[in-house]
Amino acid sequence: MNRYRNGDTVVVxxxxxxxxxxxxxxxxxxxxxxxxxxxxxxxxxxxxYGRDGDREPLYRVRFRQRDLWPNYPGSARDxxxxxxxxxxxxxxxxx
Amino acid sequence: xxxxHPHPRQPDSEDLTWxxxxxxxxxxxALLVEKRVVTSGDVARALDYWASRTPADGARxxxxxxxxxxxxxxxxxxxxxxxxxxxxxxxxxxxxxVANAPTLHNVLVCTLCxxxxxxxxxxxPGWYKSRAYRSRVVREPRAVLAEFGVRIPDDVEVRVxxxxxxxxxxxxxxxxxxxxxxxxxxxxxxxTRDCMIGxxxxxxxxx
Numbered sequence: 001m002n003r004y005r006n007g008d009t010v011v012v013x014x015x016x017x018x019x020x021x022x023x024x025x026x027x028x029x030x031x032x033x034x035x036x037x038x039x040x041x042x043x044x045x046x047x048x049y050g051r052d053g054d055r056e057p058l059y060r061v062r063f064r065q066r067d068l069w070p071n072y073p074g075s076a077r078d079x080x081x082x083x084x085x086x087x088x089x090x091x092x093x094x095x
Numbered sequence: 096x097x098x099x100h101p102h103p104r105q106p107d108s109e110d111l112t113w114x115x116x117x118x119x120x121x122x123x124x125a126l127l128v129e130k131r132v133v134t135s136g137d138v139a140r141a142l143d144y145w146a147s148r149t150p151a152d153g154a155r156x157x158x159x160x161x162x163x164x165x166x167x168x169x170x171x172x173x174x175x176x177x178x179x180x181x182x183x184x185x186x187x188x189x190x191x192x193v194a195n196a197p198t199l200h201n202v203l204v205c206t207l208c209x210x211x212x213x214x215x216x217x218x219x220p221g222w223y224k225s226r227a228y229r230s231r232v233v234r235e236p237r238a239v240l241a242e243f244g245v246r247i248p249d250d251v252e253v254r255v256x257x258x259x260x261x262x263x264x265x266x267x268x269x270x271x272x273x274x275x276x277x278x279x280x281x282x283x284x285x286x287t288r289d290c291m292i293g294x295x296x297x298x299x300x301x302x
Contacts, residue, residue, distance in 0.1 A: 022259050024206050026233065038189070041261040058260055065234075065255075074237040077252040083260040 002057045003086055008034045010061060011092030012084060020048035023088040031092045032063035035081065043085060057086045145213060152183050153215040153265060154286035158279045161270040167194075174265060178215065185214030193256060194267040195296075200247050201266045202240065202293030204232045205258045212263040216288055223292065233257060243294040265291050271299040 004010055014029035022044050039058035046053035065078040072078070113121075127133045156178055160167035170177040174190035190212050193201040205211065206229045211219035222228050232239045236253050240246070247253050256264050268290045274282060277299075289295035 022207065024233075024257060024259060026206075038262060044260055058262070060262075062254075069234050073235055074253060075249040075251075077250070078236065078254070079252060080233060080255040080257060082257045083262055085260065 002037055004034050004037070004057075004059060004089065004091075006034055006037065009092045010034055010059070010089040012061070013088050013090055020045050023084050024082060026068055027061075027063065027082055027084070030063055030067055032061040032067070032082075034059050035062045036060040038083075041085075043087070045085070058083050059086065059089065061089070145218065148185075148213055148215070148217040150216045150286075150288035150291065151283070152178070152185070152217075153212070153288070153291045154283040155181060156183070156215065156265075157267060157286045157291065158283035160267055161274075161282055162279050167267070170267065174212075174215070183215070185212070188212075188214065188263055189261065190215060190263045190265055192265050192267050193254070195269045195293075197269070198250070199252050199254060200240075200245075200293065200296075201254050201256060201264075202232060202236055203256050203258060203264050203266060204229055206230070206233055207259045210258040210263060212265050214263075215265055216291060220288070240294065243289065245294065245296060266293040267291075268297050271297050273301050274299050 009031055010033075011031045012023055012027045012029065016025075016028070037057055037059055040055035041058050042053035042055050044053065060081050061084050062079050062081045064076075065072045065074060065080055066076055068080060124138060128135055128138070156170065156174070159181065160170055166177060166180070169180070170192045171194065174192050175185055175187075178185045178190075193203075195201055203211075204223075209219055209224040211223060213219070228239065233255055236255050237247060240253070258264055268286065270282070271285060274285070277285075285297040285299055287295055287297070290297050
């Protein structure tokens, strides 16, 4: 079962655990929109340590660049899309 | 040829300094073979397969997209299946196509390491794996693109795709104007590796 749907606003968890993490640091704590749902894929963060990894949905999440970088130098239209495993996401509302 | 002349001594590959990573890879390979997880033949065949992949495959796929709308639609659904129609085996890793449009320019990166659609484009360029490209293209993509000679107007969205997990990407560039009379093969010749990463756009000079 997928926890989120296309169009949902999600926030990347602002957690900084040690070890292998696939959610890029610069996305943590930021809100974006689910634009595509793929998977399920085995959790690569577990596989990095030789474990099988639970299968979970992988979301393509689109962020506005100006939300990610306070001094973003480009156009207000610019965006960035990242693939994020479900366990990194929380329900959110756009600021 | 007559007479003797001195040749400067050329180092053989064994004489070069091995990096820690290269030593580790060689050690892991030797262990895997020794423990019969893989054979030396498996390793050689895998390397041979990867070495046989080139951006010409990706270019052929893009040229077909430009000449066949229904094929382009299938590419947008599944690059792996559509590539199969052209007789290409791009491997099991799922590849997603992102299409440029008059109001959208796509560019690819993997900030984590170097994820890249090797099955369609061959080995990635050195700069793609560099910290400079990986760290800069996500936060100042327009400046990085300008350094590649690509200037995107402010009313066109620049969309960066950070490939950090199980998907790989390929950019479907727009077909250049004035190419209506070109054959599919000639069109493929316009599509360079960088066009499919998003750090270039195809151009055509009928001149």
